[in-house]
Every structure is written in C-alpha cells, then in structure tokens.
Amino acid sequence: MDKLPYLDIHSHRRSHAENAVAVECLSMEELTLKKTKGAFTSAGIHPWWLEDFTRAEILNLQTYVMDLVREKKLWAVGETGIDRVYPETLDFQIELFHWHRELSDDFGLPLVIHNVRSGSDFLNILKKNPPKSPWIFHDFRGNAELVKELLRLHPDCYFSFGISIDNSPQIRELLPTLPLTQVFLETDAQKHLDIHEIYLRAAHTIGIDLDFLKSQVWMNFKRISPSQN
Numbered sequence: 001m002d003k004l005p006y007l008d009i010h011s012h013r014r015s016h017a018e019n020a021v022a023v024e025c026l027s028m029e030e031l032t033l034k035k036t037k038g039a040f041t042s043a044g045i046h047p048w049w050l051e052d053f054t055r056a057e058i059l060n061l062q063t064y065v066m067d068l069v070r071e072k073k074l075w076a077v078g079e080t081g082i083d084r085v086y087p088e089t090l091d092f093q094i095e096l097f098h099w100h101r102e103l104s105d106d107f108g109l110p111l112v113i114h115n116v117r118s119g120s121d122f123l124n125i126l127k128k129n130p131p132k133s134p135w136i137f138h139d140f141r142g143n144a145e146l147v148k149e150l151l152r153l154h155p156d157c158y159f160s161f162g163i164s165i166d167n168s169p170q171i172r173e174l175l176p177t178l179p180l181t182q183v184f185l186e187t188d189a190q191k192h193l194d195i196h197e198i199y200l201r202a203a204h205t206i207g208i209d210l211d212f213l214k215s216q217v218w219m220n221f222k223r224i225s226p227s228q229n
C-alpha cells in the first residue's frame with residue numbers, strides 16, 4: 001500500500017470512503033446470521049439491546065459472539081459497555097460488560113466500549129480487575145481528568161472520536177491534549193460525515209499535518225491488532 005489508509009476504528013456502515021479501512025461493528029441481524037464481510041469485524045451485545053430482549057435471547061447472542069471469537073472472525077469484542085441513560089438495565093449491562101471483557105482478555109482481542117455517563121463505573125472495574133487487552137472507548141465524551149485516571153489504571157486505553165469533533169467544544173479542547181499514541185477516529189453510525197472529513201477536522205483541531213495523523217492512527221491500529229496465530 002503506497003498511500004496510508006484512513007483507519008475507521010468503529011463503524012456501523014457497510015460502505016466506506018475511498019482509501020478507508022474500517023472495523024465494522026455487527027448489527028444484531030448480522031450477528032444472528034454470523035455475517036462478517038469486511039476484513040476487520042467487531043461483535044458484541046450493545047447495552048441498548050437489553051431494553052428489548054429477554055435474557056434467553058441475549059444468551060443466544062452471546063453464543064454467536066463466542067462462536068465468532070472461536071472461529072477467529074473478530075478483530076475486536078464489542079461494542080459493549082455501560083449507559084447510565086438506561087438505569088433499568090444497569091445491573092445486566094454491568095454483568096454483560098464483565099462477560100465481554102473476560103472474553104477479550106481470554107482471546108487477546110481489543111475491547112470496543114460504549115460509555116455514557118459511566119466513567120466512574122469503568123474506573124471501579126479497572127481498580128478491581130486490571131485487563132490485559134486494549135480498551136477502546138468509542139465516541140469518548142469524558143474529560144481530561146477521566147483520561148488521566150483511565151490511563152493510570154490501564155495504559156492500554158484508547159479514545160476514539162467522530163462527530164463529537166464537530167458538535168462538542170469540550171472534545172475540541174480535549175483532543176489536542178491527548179497523547180497521539182492513544183487516539184483513534186471513527187464514523188460510528190454517521191451517514192453523512194465520512195472518515196476523510198473527520199481526519200481533516202481532527203488534524204486541524206490538534207494542529208498537525210493530515211498525513212502525520214493518518215500514520216500515527218495507523219501505527220496505533222497495527223500495534224494493538226491481535227497477533228495472527
């Protein structure tokens with residue numbers, strides 16, 4: 001590859017911009033059909049899904065995730081996580097998060113994390129049980145203090161940004177303060193913003209050259225990619 005690709009660490013889309021490489025996060029339907037298409041896939045049980053499904057149905061989804069992990073079809077486990085906007089399912093969310101994180105540790109796969117108002121939950125988990133695998137906080141919305149604490153407890157934490165660079169002044173302030181070795185970029189579920197735009201805006205916000213940002217993010221991706229064996 002003579003030109004470095006735009007790495008998109010977390011995408012729910014199935015068509016990507018030119019010269020982009022994405023880690024595709026499976027929908028529930030794709031997970032049920034065990035339909036992995038792209039070169040890089042992640043699968044997990046999104047905390048929002050717990051609203052609408054029974055424990056038995058969720059257990060079924062867990063077996064599909066397990067199968068994919070065993071068949072070596074996944075680059076990462078997730079997204080999984082804790083979302084305090086949905087307190088009714090909080091206990092179950094936390095229980096499932098532990099299941100995902102153990103799976104990611106057992107198989108040496110990165111973990112893609114959905115975190116909404118649950119920074120202190122993750123800090124508590126890290127204090128009790130330090131993981132071995134990289135943790136990627138997708139669409140990270142926390143502050144510098146949380147970043148510092150997370151990295152102190154687990155230096156293999158990564159923070160990914162997308163639409164937030166546009167719509168959050170707090171994130172525009174945070175981004176230039178982060179070590180570039182811990183940064184990723186993503187389209188997530190955005191339909192109208194492509195990964196090229198996100199890189200341009202991130203490079204501008206951090207105050208670095210676009211190609212430098214691309215190569216740094218690509219190196220981060222290579223560094224945490226599970227070893228093929």
Ligand SMILES: [Zn+2]
Pocket residue numbers: 010012025079138188189
């Ligand atoms: Zn997502």
